[in-house]
Amino acid sequence: MEIIFDKVTKNYGPINVFRDFDLKINQGDFIFITGPSGSGKSTLIKLILNQIKPNGGDIMVDGQAINKLKNKNEIDKIRRKIGVIFQDFQLINDLTIEENIALNLDIVKYPHSEVAPRIDKVVKMVKLQHRHFLFPSQLSGGELQRACLARALSIEPEVILADEPTGNLDPTNAWNLIKILQNINKKYKTTIIMTTHNTDFTESLDKKIIKLGKNENENT
Ligand SMILES: Nc1ncnc2c1ncn2[C@@H]1O[C@H](COP(=O)(O)OP(=O)(O)OP(=O)(O)O)[C@@H](O)[C@H]1O
Ligand SMILES: [Mg+2]
Structure with missing residues (x-):
């Protein structure tokens, strides 16, 4: 499953989280999403799950703009290729x-x-x-x-979305989980998209890292 953020803008009322945000995720990628609290990590996950809609741009899954899908069967079909784990x-x-x-x-x-x-x-x-x-x-x-x-x-699933999955785990259990995710990624080519605050993972593992910044409103 190929996931593309094409010039995505997301606001919550006056709060702007993404502006013209581009991202491409290929099948089989293992990606860490990092960034300070409030930078939009969970928002990014929710956009892929189609739980929230962007205010501008598209989230393309296998060439389809999922944010524009109206047919429930089509939405379900994509949703069923995605597994999710939470903190x-x-x-x-x-x-x-x-x-x-x-x-x-x-x-x-x-x-x-x-x-x-x-x-x-x-x-x-x-x-x-x-x-x-x-x-x-x-x-x-x-x-x-x-x-x-x-x-x-x-x-x-073709994709696993993991929002801070190690947030409530001690280091041993956290690393255990990461090892299992790495095995699954390698063996089944399952895409792993994981948000984390833990720099031990991002620094010691050779994975793609997407760093989100503080959103603009915080500075004004
Ligand atoms: N339902 C909502 N209504 C209004 N604002 C929201 C809503 N959800 C998120 N936000 C705001 O959007 C911004 C991004 O939130 P998000 O939860 O994506 O951040 P995050 O990077 O996951 O943070 P954390 O590391 O604390 O989990 C924050 O400023 C947050 O207050
Ligand atoms: Mg979050």
Whole structure:
């Protein structure tokens, strides 16, 4: 999946976050998005998810301006190629890890007979094969984030969007997650777009880095 920001402008009322912002992301890229608090990292993720619309310009996914799509089926089709993980996990607390993943597969209408083997496979990919029957409250922070990653991976996404995924993890668990993301990127050519404040990652790993600046309104 190719993602292009073509002269994107995004305002929240009087606050300008992006102005004529250009970016090209190729299938298989591993990209870090950095920048100070308020610089627009989460906004960039939400624009790709089509959760918010730009005020100008287009977000092109495989040649289609997703911000202009009206047909719900077309929007869903693209959305289903994207897995997401967040700093605060966002698992459903009264479902077990495998039920959380199954629900996600159900939403994308994953073939019924393939649901159990798929869950099996993704929990192994994130090294949670002995934890999948537990509820979120029974897992550690590192395990919770790996569970979220398993849920994101379950739908065989072409792209994974990760908004501060290591924000609530200690350094060991954070590096663990990065290693799993790197493996997935290498093995399946899944695009990884990850926002982070952690300069250890950006300085020690040889990845593409997009640095967002403070938005203009802050200085006036
Ligand atoms: N729904 C909203 N309404 C109004 N302003 C918003 C909204 N969402 C974000 N903003 C503003 O847009 C700017 C960018 O926010 P965004 O959440 O993208 O920053 P960020 O880089 O992710 O910051 P952080 O590192 O703190 O997560 C901020 O100034 C924020 O206050
Ligand atoms: Mg943010």
